[in-house]
Amino acid sequence: MARGNDGNLMQHAIEAKLISQLVTDRGLHLITTHSMAPFEPLDPRKKTAQHQARSVHWWERAQAEEQADEPCVVNAYRGTRQRVPDMYPNTAEIAAELAGRGNLQGQLIEICPEKCKRLNEAWANTEVGVVEGSWRDNPLDSLPEGLDRPWLLSLDPMSYVPEHNKDDDRFHPDDFNLLATAMERLCATQRPGAMGLFCYSMRPAVQEAFRRAADD
Ligand SMILES: C[S@@+](CC[C@H](N)C(=O)[O-])C[C@H]1O[C@@H](n2cnc3c(N)ncnc32)[C@H](O)[C@@H]1O
Numbered sequence: 305m306a307r308g309n310d311g312n313l314m315q316h317a318i319e320a321k322l323i324s325q326l327v328t329d330r331g332l333h334l335i336t337t338h339s340m341a342p343f344e345p346l347d348p349r350k351k352t353a354q355h356q357a358r359s360v361h362w363w364e365r366a367q368a369e370e371q372a373d374e375p376c377v378v379n380a381y382r383g384t385r386q387r388v389p390d391m392y393p394n395t396a397e398i399a400a401e402l403a404g405r406g407n408l409q410g411q412l413i414e415i416c417p418e419k420c421k422r423l424n425e426a427w428a429n430t431e432v433g434v435v436e437g438s439w440r441d442n443p444l445d446s447l448p449e450g451l452d453r454p455w456l457l458s459l460d461p462m463s464y465v466p467e468h469n470k471d472d473d474r475f476h477p478d479d480f481n482l483l484a485t486a487m488e489r490l491c492a493t494q495r496p497g498a499m500g501l502f503c504y505s506m507r508p509a510v511q512e513a514f515r516r517a518a519d520d
Pocket of ligand 1: 393413472
């Protein structure tokens with residue numbers, strides 16, 4: 305269980321490892337459904353709360369000299385902190401550091417117009433498109449017919465809410481069907497890939513409801 309920026313660190317650590325292992329000389333196809341702006345302010349709680357200690361440790365290590373056997377995420381943060389020292393990068397910026405911006409193609413979905421503006425600036429003249437709107441309306445629009453590279457699909461809803469199926473920033477039971485359809489299309493490409501669904505606030509009762517819905 306991880307919280308606040310510590311949860312963010314866990315997500316980025318998993319994604320950074322996957323990106324490093326998946327990327328080939330052809331690059332990587334990246335789809336993020338809750339993209340965020342390229343950089344956003346860090347959660348101010350990080351300086352005081354004890355459970356944030358790990359994220360502070362690795363975040364600060366990214367400003368020290370590179371050491372052998374560092375987790376991939378530290379390498380990525382080292383690069384993003386050289387460009388924007390005190391703001392939190394999104395997954396696509398992590399991928400840009402580890403795979404090279406020009407080696408990426410795909411789709412960054414984001415509902416907030418202001419964040420899309422900043423994403424468009426960051427990804428101008430690349431093969432990564434920005435899609436403004438809900439990820440529920442944009443199921444893998446950019447997936448090429450003959451995908452020539454590995455893929456990573458990353459979903460980052462705020463939490464799991466089993467009670468209803470509203471189109472909001474949470475994950476709901478009906479979303480498993482959308483995800484299953486996306487996974488079928490991605491797996492049909494027969495390229496290596498990975499999907500991460502990063503859901504916060506997974507208290508035991510919520511975890512149980514999530515597992516039941518996933519099994520269905
Ligand atoms: C937790 S942040 C994402 C963090 C980011 N994935 C990262 O790299 O750490 C959630 C983002 O999802 C966006 N969002 C919320 N609901 C959405 C929806 N239905 N479709 C697409 N984006 C959504 C929000 O505007 C916000 O920028």
